[in-house]
Amino acid sequence: MRILGIIASSKLSLVPLDVDYLVVAGGGGGGWAGGGGGAGGYRYFTSQSLNAGTSYALTIGAGGNGGTSGSRGGTEGTASTFSTNSSSGGGGGGGYSNVAADAGGSGGGAPNDPGAGVATGGAGNAGSYSPVEGYAGGNASVGASASAGGGGSSAVGTNGVLGTGGAGGVGTSNSISGSATYYAGGGGGDNAAGGLGGGGAGGAPGSAGTAGTVNTGGGGGGGSGSGANGGNGGSGIIILKYPDAYTATFSGGVTQSTTTSGGYKISQITAAGVSDTVSWS
Secondary structure (H helix, E strand, O other): OHHHHHHHHHHHHOOOOEEEEEEEOOOOOOOOOOOOOOOOOEEEEEEEEOOOOOOEEEEOOOOOOOOOOOOOOOOOOOOEEEOOEEEOOOOOOOEOOOEOOOOOOOOOOOOOOOOOOEEOOOOOOOOOOOOOOOOOOOOEEOOOOOOOOOOOOOOOOOOEEOOEOOOOOOOEEEOOOOOOEEEOOOOOOOOOOOOOOOOOOOOOOOOOOOOOOOOOOOOOOOOOOOOOOOOOOOOOEEEEEEEOOOOEEEOOOOEEEEEEEOOEEEEEEEEOOOOEEEEEO
16 A cells, blocks of 8 residues: 555656636626626636645635615626636626726726716726736717626627617637636626626616626626616636646535546636635645
């Protein structure tokens, strides 16, 4: 048994623990009679050298709440974190009347009653990362009677113009899970589509916005018209891809699934709190 243990340890020492990982934060909530929520920040890292036996922190960001008649604007999503790298929660969509959109990983879209002048969407890339984690929400002008889409991780939200709501900004396609999947799409404005990557659609006239898709970081859709709540933002996700010679051990609060393909294991973490960890052996 001692000899077998030495052989196993020697084999692992010859296989570097190089890990690819995707970190997507929670999306912002859509505004009450307002703009789409911004997508959660999107960050992707490849061939990162980690240490077997070291515990690395994991946090999955929650989606923000959609705006109501009391809050008007949607709330920001929360950050996701793996080790020392974080992505920023998406910005909440702006709300009626003249409640500004929030900045975030991607920014929230402007509301459909912006007051004087042109209302701007919330700024993206709140963490000032390079490459950027997301883009700004769209703008809306006075008299447009239409709210803007929230920003996505690959594009700004579309402006609200002349009674036509803006679509959410498109997210980013990534194949780390084994199949190409879009993440971090912005929520749509009035009666407009959410961005690819889980962005919720804006409400039809007089209707609430659709929630962003869970575990994509999609922004919530904006509500359309007085009394229409915004959709909640979608929760974030972390995906880890590492050599199949290793076994990952997660702390008790983590919800995850692990598959094996082509010499790698792929762990998709859909829930983890501020004190949760992963280590490898």
